[in-house]
Amino acid sequence: MSESEANVDWDAEAPTFDEEADHGLRDPEIRRAWADRLRGWLPAGPADVLDLGCGTGTLSLLAAEQGHRVTGVDLSPAMIGLARAKLAGRDAVFLLGDAAAPPVGEQRYDVVLVRHVLWALPDPARVLRHWHDLLRPGGRLVLIEGRWGTVSPVGIPADRLTGLLAPVAGHVRVERLSDDPLLWGKTVADERYAAVAMD
Numbered sequence: 001m002s003e004s005e006a007n008v009d010w011d012a013e014a015p016t017f018d019e020e021a022d023h024g025l026r027d028p029e030i031r032r033a034w035a036d037r038l039r040g041w042l043p044a045g046p047a048d049v050l051d052l053g054c055g056t057g058t059l060s061l062l063a064a065e066q067g068h069r070v071t072g073v074d075l076s077p078a079m080i081g082l083a084r085a086k087l088a089g090r091d092a093v094f095l096l097g098d099a100a101a102p103p104v105g106e107q108r109y110d111v112v113l114v115r116h117v118l119w120a121l122p123d124p125a126r127v128l129r130h131w132h133d134l135l136r137p138g139g140r141l142v143l144i145e146g147r148w149g150t151v152s153p154v155g156i157p158a159d160r161l162t163g164l165l166a167p168v169a170g171h172v173r174v175e176r177l178s179d180d181p182l183l184w185g186k187t188v189a190d191e192r193y194a195a196v197a198m199d
Helices: 010-017 028-041 058-065 077-086 124-133 158-165
Strands: 048-052 069-074 092-096 109-115 135-148 171-176 191-198
Touching: 010 077, 028 058, 028 171, 028 191, 048 058, 058 069, 058 077, 058 092, 058 109, 069 077, 077 092, 109 124, 124 135, 124 158, 135 158, 158 171, 158 191
Parallel strands: 048 069, 048 109, 069 092, 109 135
Antiparallel strands: 135 191, 171 191
C-alpha cells in the first residue's frame, strides 16, 4: 500500500482482508483462476518478482508456487506480518515500505507486479518510470488495475494507463478481467484489467 492511502487503516483491515473472495483466494476455483492468469503474465522460468503493495501476500504466494523468487513490499506492518506467515518456508522476503518508492536499493527484478495500487498514487507517470527503472533488461511490469464505482468512480481506465506506459515500454498488452467472474467470486460490471508492459 502507499502513503496516499493513509486514510485507510490497513493495519486494522489486515485481519479481515483475505475474507474478500479476490483477496484471500480461499475458494479453489478463484485461486486457480488467478494462478492461471499469473502464469500467463510472468516469465516461464524462475524469475525475481517484486510484488508492490503486496498486502497479505496472496499473489506473492501464487508466484512462489510457480517457482519464482518473491520480494513483497507493503506500508502496513500487519499486512507484512500476515504475508510472512503465509509464505513461511518459501523463497520470499517481505519489506515494510512505500510501494511508490520501495526500499530495495540497487536490486533489480525480472517482474514488478502491482495490483490495485497505481490508481491511488498522486503521480502515476513518475511512479511508473521508477518501477520501470527497477527492472532488469527484458523485464516486465504487470499492473492489475481498474475503474470501480458508478456514482463517483475511482481507479485508472486502461486507455489512460496505456498512455502513461508508452514512454517507458515498447509493448503493452491489456487483458480484460471484468468478464471473468471466477477472478472476483462474482459478476462485475466495472472495468478491471491487467496491463503487461515490456521493452
